[in-house]
Amino acid sequence: MNIFVCIKQVPGTNKVQVDEATGVLKRDGVVSKMNPYDLYALETALRLREAHGGKVTVGTMGPPQAQAVVREAYMMGADEGYVFSDRRLGGADVLATSYTLSQAIQSVGDFDLILCGKQTTDGDTAQVGPAIAEYLGIPHAAWVSKLTVSGDGVDAEQQLQDVIETVHMPFPCLVTVEQDICMPRLPSLKTAKEIGDKPIHIQGLDSFLDTDETHYGLTGSATQVERIFPPVSDTVHEQWSGEGCAAKLCDQLKKWKFV
Amino acid sequence: MAQIAILERKCTGCGLCVANCPFGGIEMKDGKPELTAGCKVCGICVKNCPQKAILKLETKVASVDKSKWKDILVFAEVSGGRLHPVGLELIGKAQELAKAVPGYTVKAVLVGEGVRAYADELLHYGVSEAAVYDDQALSYFRADAYAACVEDYICFAHPSVVLVGATSLGRSLAPRLATRFHTGLTADCTRLELRESSDLVQIRPAFGGNIMAQIVTTHTRPQFATVRYKVMDTPVRSEQESGKIVVRAIPKGVAASKASCVSVQPVPPKASISDAEVLVVGGRGLQRESDMDMIRELAGLLGGDWAVTRPLVEKGWATNERQIGLSGRTVRPKLIITCGVSGAIQFTSCMNGSDHIVSINNDPDAPIFGTAHIAIVDDLYRVVPELIAQLKEARA
Numbered sequence: 066m067n068i069f070v071c072i073k074q075v076p077g078t079n080k081v082q083v084d085e086a087t088g089v090l091k092r093d094g095v096v097s098k099m100n101p102y103d104l105y106a107l108e109t110a111l112r113l114r115e116a117h118g119g120k121v122t123v124g125t126m127g128p129p130q131a132q133a134v135v136r137e138a139y140m141m142g143a144d145e146g147y148v149f150s151d152r153r154l155g156g157a158d159v160l161a162t163s164y165t166l167s168q169a170i171q172s173v174g175d176f177d178l179i180l181c182g183k184q185t186t187d188g189d190t191a192q193v194g195p196a197i198a199e200y201l202g203i204p205h206a207a208w209v210s211k212l213t214v215s216g217d218g219v220d221a222e223q224q225l226q227d228v229i230e231t232v233h234m235p236f237p238c239l240v241t242v243e244q245d246i247c248m249p250r251l252p253s254l255k256t257a258k259e260i261g262d263k264p265i266h267i268q269g270l271d272s273f274l275d276t277d278e279t280h281y282g283l284t285g286s287a288t289q290v291e292r293i294f295p296p297v298s299d300t301v302h303e304q305w306s307g308e309g310c311a312a313k314l315c316d317q318l319k320k321w322k323f324v
Numbered sequence: 325m326a327q328i329a330i331l332e333r334k335c336t337g338c339g340l341c342v343a344n345c346p347f348g349g350i351e352m353k354d355g356k357p358e359l360t361a362g363c364k365v366c367g368i369c370v371k372n373c374p375q376k377a378i379l380k381l382e383t384k385v386a387s388v389d390k391s392k393w394k395d396i397l398v399f400a401e402v403s404g405g406r407l408h409p410v411g412l413e414l415i416g417k418a419q420e421l422a423k424a425v426p427g428y429t430v431k432a433v434l435v436g437e438g439v440r441a442y443a444d445e446l447l448h449y450g451v452s453e454a455a456v457y458d459d460q461a462l463s464y465f466r467a468d469a470y471a472a473c474v475e476d477y478i479c480f481a482h483p484s485v486v487l488v489g490a491t492s493l494g495r496s497l498a499p500r501l502a503t504r505f506h507t508g509l510t511a512d513c514t515r516l517e518l519r520e521s522s523d524l525v526q527i528r529p530a531f532g533g534n535i536m537a538q539i540v541t542t543h544t545r546p547q548f549a550t551v552r553y554k555v556m557d558t559p560v561r562s563e564q565e566s567g568k569i570v571v572r573a574i575p576k577g578v579a580a581s582k583a584s585c586v587s588v589q590p591v592p593p594k595a596s597i598s599d600a601e602v603l604v605v606g607g608r609g610l611q612r613e614s615d616m617d618m619i620r621e622l623a624g625l626l627g628g629d630w631a632v633t634r635p636l637v638e639k640g641w642a643t644n645e646r647q648i649g650l651s652g653r654t655v656r657p658k659l660i661i662t663c664g665v666s667g668a669i670q671f672t673s674c675m676n677g678s679d680h681i682v683s684i685n686n687d688p689d690a691p692i693f694g695t696a697h698i699a700i701v702d703d704l705y706r707v708v709p710e711l712i713a714q715l716k717e718a719r720a
């Protein structure tokens with residue numbers, strides 16, 4: 066089975082703040098890591114490879130330093146890794162990002178199964194996976210908590226609001242996974258030694274089938290961020306501290322009729 | 325549209341732009357800054373370059389004829405045999421938005437098996453048209469098949485705006501649809517406004533930080549946005565019906581779907597934190613897993629339920645269903661008490677609609693205090709046990 070896993074490098078913390086005077090993002094000591102939800106997608110891929118054979122390829126769109134997450138994927142056991150990096154890809158929204166990844170995946174090879182994490186911790190949109198499936202013209206299932214190979218494809222349990230629906234999809238197809246699908250393994254030092262400095266493929270727009278740069282990055286995006294601003298809070302609030310807070314709160318809860 | 329350009333003749337290679345960029349969007353190469361794929365064209369480098377060597381260039385992109393697209397369409401989700409209330413919330417919001425552009429009305433589309441029955445109910449909420457795709461082949465959710473139906477109606481009705489509830493189903497469906505129309509989709513909007521030009525102003529927390537982003541879909545239609553359950557107000561049901569029901573033929577794309585249903589299991593009905601009237605929330609300020617007991621005890625004394633923030637789910641102290649936040653649930657209880665929660669925007673944007681917000685945190689600078697109505701700057705290990713004792717006394 067030929068599996069492609071989409072991964073992303075995200076900031077290691079979600080405590081980014083805006084300096085109100087200058088509009089500059091403060092990023093003291095922010096380190097980057099692999100999007101935690103992608104670990105579940107990668108683990109799912111590795112387990113499918115262990116059970117059914119095949120190859121696991123990972124790929125990410127980002128700046129050259131995103132190689133770090135491909136290296137991490139190698140340490141977990143991925144066979145091959147790509148960074149799709151090109152300044153013409155910058156400023157991409159969901160539409161342009163998913164188009165880029167669909168082009169990139171096609172430029173790498175033919176895959177039976179494409180796996181994605183349910184969402185990223187920096188964008189939180191959960192939209193790129195299903196959008197890639199649409200561009201590739203293949204079926205998808207999202208929020209999948211159980212995935213088994215069956216016949217010519219997979220059976221995927223999608224968690225909806227009030228029901229769990231198991232759908233069968235023939236290969237090729239795309240699945241985004243929930244974090245309860247499996248427990249990701251830790252990157253292994255042994256694997257790290259074995260792989261040494263295994264090369265990471267770095268490819269730009271010129272390796273894609275569609276090399277028209279207006280289809281990518283900011284010009285290929287449909288949405289535009291007009292402005293960013295710190296959230297304004299207009300709530301009137303009281304501040305209490307020291308002795309007697311609990312008693313005061315208890316009285317307030319009585320006043321609000323919760324007691 | 326815009327892009328960033330660096331003027332080499334002005335650049336001194338000081339590297340300040342590289343240091344200031346929050347996205348790793350600029351790198352030094354041979355002593356000169358160069359843009360990478362990380363660039364989000366945010367313009368922070370432009371503001372901060374002492375040499376004024378970085379420019380933001382505006383470029384023109386061909387726009388569709390926006391006047392050919394009108395009205396607001398709401399996808400009214402039916403799953404597990406019920407009309408999801410987020411659909412009604414969106415219809416209510418859409419009515420408000422429609423007032424901005426003369427002649428705009430609100431329409432709704434229903435997809436599924438047996439959904440015709442819900443169309444009449446929608447007419448009580450002031451829609452001008454409720455379109456129905458009712459067929460056995462739609463009895464379970466397949467994103468491509470459902471997308472084919474909504475696509476068919478969009479091609480027929482040409483809505484300028486399409487609103488979808490950010491449920492599991494909606495968040496799986498909307499990206500396929502927006503991609504099909506090569507247009508923009510903004511997830512989890514917390515505020516929406518419609519300009520007279522018909523541009524939808526979409527505001528959402530972004531960049532994984534304490535930042536709100538204002539987003540517009542500048543040159544394509546329709547404009548897709550998803551909104552989570554309980555973010556908008558539920559509209560008042562009118563006794564009178566208005567508008568009409570249109571039953572549409574099932575488009576070919578439904579039969580073309582390669583996915584098929586293997587089985588459907590109902591999720592045993594369980595209390596969701598979204599339904600609780602009182603919530604007590606534990607955050608990263610809790611030191612041990614066993615400390616969750618006092619959170620649960622306090623919740624029990626107030627006749628409510630308990631919830632957590634993302635770090636505690638990551639530690640394995642609770643499941644995702646108990647999590648409030650963008651990667652968990654949105655809640656709007658009558659009372660919420662947060663204990664040791666710092667208050668990242670992903671959390672606050674999913675609970676700030678609560679009637680009464682009480683926050684306990686020993687860090688006076690914790691962002692949660694910007695949201696709290698009563699801010700208790702104190703050690704939760706002192707306040708919570710004392711409050712529990714007080715409540716027990718009051719009950720006795």
